[in-house]
Amino acid sequence: MASALAAFYAPFTTTTLPCGTTYRYLHVPPTAPTKPYLFFIHGFPSGAWDWRHQIQHFLAQGYGLIVPDLLGYGGTDKPSDPAAYLMKKMAAELVELLDHLSVQTVIGIGHDWGCNMLSGLANHHRDRLQAMAFLDVGYTAPMPDFDLHEVCAQIESIIGYVNYGYWLFHNEDDAGKVIDEHAESYRSIVYCADPDLWRTNLGPYGVLKEWTVNDRMCPMASWFEGEAKDVHAELFSPANGGYGPPTNWYKVITRKLNNPDEAECAKTHTPIKQPVLLVTAAQDRICVAAIQEAITKPHTEDLRIESLDTAHWVQLEKPDETNTVLESFFEEVMAKSLA
Helix, strand or coil: CCCHHHHHHCCCEEEECCCCCEEEEEEECCCCCCCCEEEEECCCCCCHHHHHHHHHHHHCCCCEEEEECCCCCCCCCCCCCHHHHCHHHHHHHHHHHHHHCCCCCEEEEEECHHHHHHHHHHHHCHHHEEEEEEECCCCCCCCCCCCHHHHHHHHHHHHCCCCCCCHHHHHCCCHHHHHHHCHHHHHHHHCECCCCHHHHHCCCCCHHHHHHHCCCCCCECHHHCCHHHHHHHHHCCHHHCCCHHHHHHHHHHHCCCCHHHHHHHHCCCCCECCCEEEEEECCCCCCCHHHHHHHHHHHECCEEEEEECCCCCHHHHCHHHHHHHHHHHHHHHHHHHHC
16 A cells, blocks of 8 residues: 555655756646636645645645655756755746746745745746745845844844744754654654743754754644655655755854845835735744734735634645635735726
8 A cells, every 4th residue: 555655655756857957746727717826835844745734625626736856856856956956046946937837927825934935036037936935934135134143133132032043953954864863852842832842952053953853852733744854755765865855954044145236136025915814823933923923024015914723834734724814815915906
């Protein structure tokens, strides 16, 4: 019998793009003539699998779907060089994927690092986006002077604690190897049942590595137990590349490799005119709702904000509520396009 992961990926396609990078993705054309394409962009540590509830729901409603494994994940290429994960480069690759599928515009939906990727598309290829939905993490304008310690200090002055200190662990050259060797411990805190543990055992400097290498454990979220946990373990097994390649999403920004491209982009940056949805997570202690609103509002002209009473993994913890909010937004976007 095929595993749940194999069954999920059975309808996916693998294509090598003109740039030479191979992507695995789901592509389903709209079955209703008025329905747009939805472009689902996952975060860390995830894969297209994290959109399974949305795929099932919106497929039944006739929407077109494009759901890739992003660079470093699943059946997509997994380069070891952090420079392969430059935001401008990855945005260009996703546009090549759209071109390959002859799809001109999409509604982009991101979660976690997928929101950073969606922001990259908005910053470098905004004409390909009919609208944007950001789950848990807000829109990120070009940041030519990004410095992790400065960002942490600014946010700490507002919320009272360091929230992105764990990036330094992910920035270490052997972070993937360490996580692979202590995967169960790492997963327990990443998918913990108690969202307040992120404030004490994820966000501050040094605590995630200390937790992981000492094989500490805590109860995991109920939605992650069972099949979801087994699929995640298979998806990130060393045989499938492990956690190393995905940590490059952290390395490329922490090492300021994006900054030159961000500086160029900032010169022509303008507010987003397309409809934008921000869905914040009320219990997320890392991607704090008020901060996500604050970074998004100044750069959008047509913004809708919704909040769900969840921790970080909004579309997994409350899939029905997430789908309801997304569906309402998509209907608004379609109505505006006909006005």
